[in-house]
Amino acid sequence: MKRIEVKTQHKSYDVLVGRNVLDKIGTDLTKYNSKALLICDRNVYRYHQSKINKIIHSNKKFYFYLFNPSEKNKNLKSVELIYKHLRQSNFSRKDIVVALGGGITGDVSGFAAATYMRGIPFYQIPTTLLSMVDSSVGGKTGVNFLGYKNLIGAFYQPQKVYADLNFLETLPLREIISGAGEIFKYTFLADEENYFMIRNKLSEIILQKKFDENLIIRCIQIKASVVEKDEFETSGIRKILNLGHTFAHAFESAFNFQIKHGEAVIAGIFASLVVSEKLGLITNSYLKKYFSDFEFLPFNKKILKADLKKIINFMKSDKKTSDNKIKLVLASKPGNIFIDVQVDEKIIEKSLKELFQFYKTV
Template sequence: MKKINVRTKSKSYDVLIGQNVFSQLIKDLNKTDFKVLVVCDSNVYKLHKNRIDDLLNSKKNFYVYAFNSTERNKNLRNTGLIYKYLMKNNFSRKDSIIALGGGIVGDVAGFVAATYMRGIPFYQVPTTLLSVVDSSVGGKTGVNFLEVKNLIGAFYQPEKVYADLNFLETLPLKEIISGAGEIFKYAFLADEENYLLIRNRLAKLLSEKKFDENLFARCIKLKSSVVENDEKEISGLRKVLNLGHTFAHAFESTMKFQIKHGEAVIAGIFASLIVSKKLGLVSESELKKYLSDFQFLPINKKLFSIDLNTVIKFMKSDKKTSEGKIKLVLISKPGNVLIDVSVKEQLVKKSLEELFERFRGV
């Protein structure tokens, strides 16, 4: 088992990565008489029902609320239903929530925990690769509004994160690819040595489908080092974690969330690399190297037919946009990431055209 400590100004907490760590959470909570609501992805509950029920039945004050965790259901209506469930069962500020599922469950359950009675404790139990390496750590919670991704939300840190690798064993390939999208960005957040290590271990993960505790721990350490220094994106440092995400969120919104978040991030990072080349931050040979190094990461072919004007419209409505200008996170080399780079709309559009042209025949 790996343990990483995350220290932020608002809270310090541990991330545990390993087999059967979910049972450790239940043991920890069994020491109290407080109520616990498990907000769970309905598919995860079906796949792991016996295991979840066996553990939850060990405590009389456990409740389960399952929902279909899609981007379309990541909204205020569903948070309202969870508030009603908490009220119906007389949850107080001393009681807590477990987010058991992927990134959507974590975002929704975390937002409910942050806002119910002005904040109650919550624990993250990520069950997808993407949520293990990214969304379960850092305290970002929220929901979509009017098809704009994560427009409403709060920074709210968990009490602890229990990344139980047993839950990953039932993941389909599409979910593994989605998680790979978030791991992809970590390759550019440190030096060349880190770039090569993440590239090689990520390629091995996809080819052998073996979950690597060391790779996951490295990703979480990289993220926590950023979050510890800029918990709420005040200094701007945390924006490096948004590499590829302005594109990704626009892809998701344009496609009405018919694409996995990590798939959109893969395309978004490739697009950001092309923009970086067009602005002279990387050379054509460097771009070819980066694209070649990560050619094992597929781009969802549904993206090739999307309307680029609609993508641009959503990019201009992104939270990071200022005065109508598109602002991107770009790269000059691994470990040298530039934030808040203002880019003209036409250059963004040409970069997307080049992206699809390069990958259409792959």
Template structure:
């Protein structure tokens, strides 16, 4: 398909309005069976997609998942393995994941783990899913000890992003998704920040032209990174800007926080930490807060529990032994790594995000 945006040499992404109907085009021709997993709110879209896939002569098994992070559990994974086993899925059959980031994370891991890897087509329906979760081949589930600690790298056959599906999102979820877009602006593409600063309302208008441009730019940032570092051996770590503290919040709050909200606070936290390490000045810290607030994202965490948060951060995937590592900045679009920061800086940064400024 000539209009696929290349992500890596092995797969591409279809982005546009009304492209859900084109999912059967990217399902491998060899697939005779399809497991279609979907978020609860995607029931109608899943029914339409299932009929389109059946029209091509495929046998389609439709499974509704629990909502959001509740889908990313071992119990749900085992249930889906049972469906695949009873249906006789082979290595040429395919999983299609229709939903937000939690759905695509789980769907990808189901595909990665069945028969040591079957094809998966990702169909993200949230802003977060389109710019982050569904792109790049990361898959996984959560455990009581942390987020995404069990998973695999498994590239999809294709990613299909239908911008019309963003209309199904509650505004609060759309706002939360912009955190990952803003992250891409801070680590790689300052134009993202300029567009958002110029017209925050347009950045949240699903029917306008600014939001699609922001989506394209954020996807391009991630594609440029994963095309050279699929398995997070070096460069790909920059995509985790703000995520170390964010994942700690999510775990401590038992995944009741939206991922994007946690990432927004996580970016402010690491900015405060970076200032104390002498990497950036106070002006850039303030710019984090200002831009995040423009779209209605939180910039503080008032839940306390510093000891629990520190323990959670010590289990982060970027940690090596006893060494805490953070993606940091030395300036906009100038990411770096901050290792073993002074414990006093860690606690001072936490104090700084514990009160609204």
């Protein structure tokens, strides 16, 4: 088991990564003389019932709440139901919320914990690849609103994160691919050595369903180092984590969340690379090299049916947009990331057409 410390402005916390990390949480939580609400992803409970029951029975004060995770349920109504549960069980500020599940369960539970009584302690047990390498670390919590992704939210760091790789054994292939989308972005966020290490281990995940602890640790370390420098996305450094995401959120919204977040991120990063080439940030031969290095990543062909005008309109209403101008995070090479690049919508349209044409023919 490996411990990674995340040091933010207001708080430091540990992320534990490994196999059988789950055993630690029962021991940790029994130390507190407080109530805990375990908000548990319904599907994960189905697969891992005995392990989860062991946590619940480790403490007489454990309350249990089964949550149906979906982008449709990632809303204020779900948060309200959690508030009701906390209120009915007389939860106070010294009591705690534990989220066990993927990114949706974590984001919704985290927002409820951040806002109930102005904030009660919050623990994360991520169970998807995506939530282990990304969403459980860094303190972004929130819900969708009026069809817009994560429009309502709060920065709220967890007390501790327990990333137990044993959960990944039951993850469906489509969810593995979705997690791969967020791992894809990390290849560009550090240096060339990091690029090859992550690329190779990512291909093992997709081609052999082999989850390497060191890969997950590396991704969390990169995320932690970025979050430590810019916890609230004020200096801008944190924006590098949004590589491909302005496209991705537009794809998700345009398909009414029928495509997975990570699938959208895969397409979004490829689209951003094409834009980078159009702007002269990378040469055509490098663009081809990046496409070839990651050709093992499945591309959800549903995205090819997207209405380009609709995508561009969603991009214009992205949280990162101001004055109706689209701003993107772009990469020229591993470790060289540009934030807030204002891009003309004609270039966006041209890049999407080119990307879609490429995937129509492969």
